[in-house]
Amino acid sequence: MIAETIPSQTCSTRDAANLLGISVRTAQLWVEEGRLQAWKTPGGHRRILVESVDRLLLEQRCAGIHTPVPFGMLLVMDDDNERQALQGQLGKLLPECLVTSTDCPYDGLLRVGEMAPDVFFVDWRVGGLDAARMAHALLGRTRKQPMLVVVSVASDSARDEARIQLPEAVVLVDAPVNGEGLAATVRPFLGSSGRRRPSWTTSRLEAVL
Numbered sequence: 561m562i563a564e565t566i567p568s569q570t571c572s573t574r575d576a577a578n579l580l581g582i583s584v585r586t587a588q589l590w591v592e593e594g595r596l597q598a599w600k601t602p603g604g605h606r607r608i609l610v611e612s613v614d615r616l617l618l619e620q621r622c623a624g625i626h627t628p629v630p631f632g633m634l635l636v637m638d639d640d641n642e643r644q645a646l647q648g649q650l651g652k653l654l655p656e657c658l659v660t661s662t663d664c665p666y667d668g669l670l671r672v673g674e675m676a677p678d679v680f681f682v683d684w685r686v687g688g689l690d691a692a693r694m695a696h697a698l699l700g701r702t703r704k705q706p707m708l709v710v711v712s713v714a715s716d717s718a719r720d721e722a723r724i725q726l727p728e729a730v731v732l733v734d735a736p737v738n739g740e741g742l743a744a745t746v747r748p749f750l751g752s753s754g755r756r757r758p759s760w761t762t763s764r765l766e767a768v769l
Contacts, residue, residue: 569609569610569611570598570599570607570610571607571613572605573587573588573608574651575608576608579613579658580613580617590616591606591608595612596608596609596613597611597612598612631654631678631679632675632677632679633650633654633657633658633678633679633680633746634661634662634671634675634679634680634681635647635650635659635660635662636662636681636682637661637681637682637683638663638687642737643661643663644661645739646737646739646742647660647661649739649740650739650746653739653740653743654743654746656750657678657679657746660675665682665686666688666689668682669689672698676707677707678749679707679709679746679749679750680707680708680709680710681709681711681742682709682710683711683712683735684714684718684721684722685714685718691722692722695726696726699727708731708749709729709730710730710731710732710742710746711731711732711733712733713735714734714735733745
């Protein structure tokens with residue numbers, strides 16, 4: 561296993577399994593066999609190198625194996641426990657959506673550029689990030705596919721402040737976030753065009769081919 565790598569260039573075992581169209585257990589076995597390169601965080605969580613996932617996707621494509629590409633959803637939240645719990649819940653409620661997360665707002669912005677997620681979720685007061693400025697920038701960019709921006713607010717005063725500063729298209733939800741409620745909010749957006757979009761991984765594969 562690789563001892564050090566860049567967090568934004570890694571994904572979870574479940575994320576890798578979803579992308580490859582395999583079970584989580586198979587992904588774990590592929591790590592043990594060396595087919596997928598991975599490392600473990602100090603907390604014992606396995607992180608898989610996206611580059612090794614891309615390589616296997618390319619092999620599948622060359623072999624004529626079709627792997628459906630899920631929608632993407634990125635969560636940016638300060639509280640690790642809440643973030644991980646919400647990510648796990650959404651992963652089960654939205655099987656068609658690849659849910660990733662980070663507690664670092666700057667890493668989150670980098671991931672937006674790398675992944676072009678369909679849904680971007682962020683706390684209104686996540687550390688050091690101007691959520692209003694970020695939302696205007698994301699929604700003001702020309703994209704082949706639309707992005708849904710969801711912002712969580714912890715109080716009525718925060719909601720009033722956010723609504724004044726944020727674009728009208730931004731959806732506000734109350735914190736702590738209810739996973740079922742958020743999934744119900746996101747699901748119509750994901751199904752509105754009846755598509756499975758090309759992902760950042762697919763784009764990189766097409767660039768290779």
